[in-house]
Amino acid sequence: MASGSVIDPIHQFQINKIVDMGAPGGVQLAFTNSAAFMFGIVALIFFFLTFATRGRTLVPGRLQSLAEMSYEFVASTVRSTAGNEGMKFFPLVFSLFMFVLFANFIGMVPYAFTVTSHIVVTAALALIVIGTVIIYGFARHGTHFLHLFVPSGVPAFLLPFMVVIELISFLSRPISLSLRLFANMLAGHIAMKVFAGFIVMMTATGLAGWFGAVLPLAMVIALTALEFLVAALQAYVFAVLTCIYLNDALHPGH
């Protein structure tokens, strides 16, 4: 939140330098709040999973159940969309899912920075997925991977159009994958800040404002609940779409 009574819903996305590393080669480099949150997310995921499974008990406790549930949830998602072969990508999908999930949830903590509200982060994650698909696809199937763009059973005169359409749909995947997550997190957080700002503004006008502020307060409560749903849902959507795209790399034929 902006300092004082100036309400700035964009301020929460501000990147601040913590350690300036100068600009080698004209590129500004710094350890920022975003980077700190990224490492915080990684540490939290790792310590949650190792701490939860420290007992390695046969009958799991609450935390261990949670860790096992997240494991089995992602594993079953991978298995159902990409088959047993897809399990070689399980660590990648699990890492992506947990990273996005924890980033989204940590972003819900007041004053926290939402890593996934920056398009460069979501785009990089999407490019990891698409890069894996392309590299693995060519390594595994060679030029046969290009059959992905040639649907079977299409008349010859339609084929060029179909290839173009398939190509466009393939190239739009990383864009939609990154934009979906980015836009959801950005819009949700801005909406919450705007309505929270209304509360502050209305209460500043006096007693009537205090009563009037109940409306935006109710809105903020509803939005907070919605944002928690969106945070989990977007992580799931990201993981499922990753599985679907990886399935193309495993089985390029239509």
Add this chain to the structure above:
Amino acid sequence: MSETSGPAVFVIAQAETSGGSSFGDSTTPPANAHGVEIATPPGEAHGSNFPPFDAQTFPSQLIWLAIAFGLLYLLMSRIALPRIATILEERHDRIADDLEEAGKHKAESEAAAKAYEQALASARGKAQTIATETRDKLSAEAEAGRKSLEAQLSEKLAAAERQIGDTKTAAMANVRGIAADTAGAIVNELIGTAPDAKAVEAEVDKALKS
């Protein structure tokens, strides 16, 4: 909320630009630190004012994301996931073992039940044969006893009949002698002369035979 400042102000666009870029130093406080109403001239804001689109922050974010995500991937694939997988596998194995053992116990108890049934059936069969044998033996014995008794009785009967026959013959012989004597005596009384004994006997025999 605070009464000290004027009306709160919403700034949708860039608000606290101390410099041209929003990639500011956190150590330098923003210009509006004390809630002073500042209207940022829209002309001052250029394309990179919206933090997520500030390209100057991209290289740092990408580098740190690569390091952080690479670290996460390594930690997950080397440590955390194998650990959970082992736990799940151990539980799976344990359950499978327990089920197998339970199945073994069940088979054992079933075999024991079958053996018991068999023993019961054989015992029942044996009892049956013993009962039959005993009954047969007893009836055979009874039969033999009855037969010997019958034989004895029929023997006695035959002896008695023989005795009766003998007695009858003897009696008949006596009757003949008496009849002859009586006939002789009667004839003697009637005619006064003793008849020839031989003729009387012949006449008596003739009468007895008729």
